[in-house]
Amino acid sequence: xxxxxxxxxxxxxxxxxxxxxxxxxxxxxxxxxxxxxxxxxxxxxxxxxxxxxxxxxxxxxxxxxxxxxxxxxxxxxxxxxxxxxxxxxxxxxxxxxxxxxxxxxxxxxxxxxxxxxxxxxxxxxxxxxxxxxxxxxxxxxxxxxxxxxxxxxxxxxxxxxxxxxxxxxxxxxxxxxxxxxxxxxxxxxxxxxxxxxxxxxxxxxxxxxxxxxxxxxxxxxxxxxxxxxxxxxxxxxxxxxxxxxxxxxxxxxxxxxxxxxxxxxxxxxxxxxxxxxxxxxxxxxxxxxxxxxxxxxxxxxxxxxxxxxxxxxxxxxxxxxxxxxxxxxxxxxxxxxxxxxxxxxxxxxxxxxxxxxxxxxxxxxxxx
Amino acid sequence: xxxxxxxxxxxxxxxxxxxxxxxxxxxxxxxxxxxxxxxxxxxxxxxxxxxxxxxxxxxxxxxxxxxxxxxxxxxxxxxxxxxxxxxxxxxxxxxxxxxxxxxxxxxxxxxxxxxxxxxxxxxxxxxxxxxxxxxxxxxxxxxxxxxxxxxxxxxxxxxxxxxxxxxxxxxxxxxxxxxxxxxxxxxxxxxxxxxxxxxxxxxxxxxxxxxxxxxxxxxxxxxxxxxxxxxxxxxxxxxxxxxxxxxxxxxxxxxxxxxxxxxxxxxxxxxxxxxxxxxxxxxxxxxxxxxxxxxxxxxxxxxxxxxxxxxxxxxxxxxxxxxxxxxxxxxxxxxxxxxxxxxxxxxxxxxxxxxxx
Numbered sequence: 001x002x003x004x005x006x007x008x009x010x011x012x013x014x015x016x017x018x019x020x021x022x023x024x025x026x027x028x029x030x031x032x033x034x035x036x037x038x039x040x041x042x043x044x045x046x047x048x049x050x051x052x053x054x055x056x057x058x059x060x061x062x063x064x065x066x067x068x069x070x071x072x073x074x075x076x077x078x079x080x081x082x083x084x085x086x087x088x089x090x091x092x093x094x095x096x097x098x099x100x101x102x103x104x105x106x107x108x109x110x111x112x113x114x115x116x117x118x119x120x121x122x123x124x125x126x127x128x129x130x131x132x133x134x135x136x137x138x139x140x141x142x143x144x145x146x147x148x149x150x151x152x153x154x155x156x157x158x159x160x161x162x163x164x165x166x167x168x169x170x171x172x173x174x175x176x177x178x179x180x181x182x183x184x185x186x187x188x189x190x191x192x193x194x195x196x197x198x199x200x201x202x203x204x205x206x207x208x209x210x211x212x213x214x215x216x217x218x219x220x221x222x223x224x225x226x227x228x229x230x231x232x233x234x235x236x237x238x239x240x241x242x243x244x245x246x247x248x249x250x251x252x253x254x255x256x257x258x259x260x261x262x263x264x265x266x267x268x269x270x271x272x273x274x275x276x277x278x279x280x281x282x283x284x285x286x287x288x289x290x291x292x293x294x295x296x297x298x299x300x301x302x303x304x305x306x307x308x309x310x311x312x313x314x315x316x317x318x319x320x321x322x323x324x325x326x327x328x329x330x331x332x333x334x335x336x337x338x339x340x341x342x343x344x345x346x347x348x349x350x351x352x353x354x355x356x357x358x359x360x361x362x363x364x365x366x367x368x
Numbered sequence: 369x370x371x372x373x374x375x376x377x378x379x380x381x382x383x384x385x386x387x388x389x390x391x392x393x394x395x396x397x398x399x400x401x402x403x404x405x406x407x408x409x410x411x412x413x414x415x416x417x418x419x420x421x422x423x424x425x426x427x428x429x430x431x432x433x434x435x436x437x438x439x440x441x442x443x444x445x446x447x448x449x450x451x452x453x454x455x456x457x458x459x460x461x462x463x464x465x466x467x468x469x470x471x472x473x474x475x476x477x478x479x480x481x482x483x484x485x486x487x488x489x490x491x492x493x494x495x496x497x498x499x500x501x502x503x504x505x506x507x508x509x510x511x512x513x514x515x516x517x518x519x520x521x522x523x524x525x526x527x528x529x530x531x532x533x534x535x536x537x538x539x540x541x542x543x544x545x546x547x548x549x550x551x552x553x554x555x556x557x558x559x560x561x562x563x564x565x566x567x568x569x570x571x572x573x574x575x576x577x578x579x580x581x582x583x584x585x586x587x588x589x590x591x592x593x594x595x596x597x598x599x600x601x602x603x604x605x606x607x608x609x610x611x612x613x614x615x616x617x618x619x620x621x622x623x624x625x626x627x628x629x630x631x632x633x634x635x636x637x638x639x640x641x642x643x644x645x646x647x648x649x650x651x652x653x654x655x656x657x658x659x660x661x662x663x664x665x666x667x668x669x670x671x672x673x674x675x676x677x678x679x680x681x682x683x684x685x686x687x688x689x690x691x692x693x694x695x696x697x698x699x700x701x702x703x704x705x706x707x708x709x710x711x712x713x714x715x716x717x718x719x720x721x722x723x724x725x
Contacts, residue, residue: 070550070551070552071550177409177639178408179638207408208580208618208634209577209621211623211634212620212632212633215623215632216631234550235551235623237623241623241631241632275551275552276625278555279625280581280583280584281584281622281625282579282580297552300522300553
């Protein structure tokens, strides 16, 4: 890290009266987001799709969380809500103790500077007609920070920070590879020294080797700049590289959360087990376990507009045939049971833990 | 069944000639799955497009031979090629939404692939329903009446697979077939492709940037870099004993649950600009193992020195194009560990001047 300027608190970081660093940086309370779709002739019928359904989440300053789930789980909606890019139906999002929805004027401007987002597709998120230097300087220009000369110096610093040569300043996005573009997007997000960065599938559009570079960059940034990161992904194995905690989402709810290595290596929800074993892996031992035990989510995720009754995962659950009272899964919605900061919403997570601990059956995530 | 010999493809663009493929040799037998692995720009997709005859003829120069059961596809006219495409050679692409016509029902689209190759309409419709059920779609008669937008990504890709495998092709070219899908669905689709190709004796050329996908689905792997195959062999041999530094880099880039605490390594640097073909090894500028010779002389595929238990396991030779092959002990650390090895840093080291450690 070369820039002293980057490490100094930015304009959005002086503590407000209501907030002290001991509080949660981000706190999401019973968040519900609904979308109404018009159907039928002239849109007379309405269908309500509940993308987020009473979701709660806390994040301490300097901590990072990975939000993992399939498409349709609501993970992207969650990211957008945190950035105030999406309206809330019910519930609250608190950033530094303040209700994000109530922010106005200077407070809102400060919030906008402290929370930045990196999108999935760096081919779409960078304006093709603007040079890299101007793209990275744009947040500074918009917020009227610094003189042109200072901005140019800051851009050079930011390029160093994300590991790109300064010579790229005059280039256009189309001259860059996917990995380089995503690093430009990261540099732009860092320009205002934010406290929280939402990274929405930042590596899904990239090659495996570019993904490795971007993940290690995000990891070193969050450590060196004490940033908080909300890392949204469908690829569970990548979570551990950039996050301290993981939250697994299914149909608008968090079904398991805890320290990232606990969630990955000793999952307590059958869906998490399925995600662990579904990810292609190089460890032959892991492959063997997956094949032997068929710990696979069956079929497709259900329509989020009409989620199944009881446990939302029960129609696809591979573990249900093995539990004594499978009918319960279809009837009552499981509560989240937690111990040691690691919780899962499954009636039979204690049985799942026994099952994974059985001899001859390694814990699903663990190779040799 | 399919044999590619000395394939070279040049794309003539407004920005100059792009040397996309520079001498690729590959053979594929019945029921086999062979993976072509590499970063974007490595030439893997262009190789597949050349086999399918889908490159724009005016902007491309193709040299070498592509033999399908002895017939050289590069010699065929566009009309003859049309008969083979979709019939003997089928393709699946990354984005199933782009492969399907949004304003036609999916059943009709699967049937079209059959009627185009000489089946009657009525017969094709019945067969199409059978195919939709073969690819694991529930209630195929109802589903056939749906439009693509009514299906999820995984279901659409299943429809595309049904349409591709309907005419019983000899070769299936699958270009990143699961990259756009969720992990749980990806696993289902890979399993489906495996079952369908083995059952029908179809040879599959699987193109992917993810070595983990290749490991799961393919019997043999060829790693491509800068338009050439830099390492090829049985999947197990390549995973256990990679000999080319690029393969080692790719393996280090794959996230693993069991090693989440070990930082990802990846391949340093950026992919090469395929407008300028370097005189030596295309990977040399990014390579930690590079020696003086790498900058001047292009390496050729040579048998990898046999290590451990891989010898004769699958009968497919393990070859690597590298002047300074990686030793097994160096794979885990990801850099040269032999005594006395000093990296020849850049073309400066060409004349034997090695930089001090």
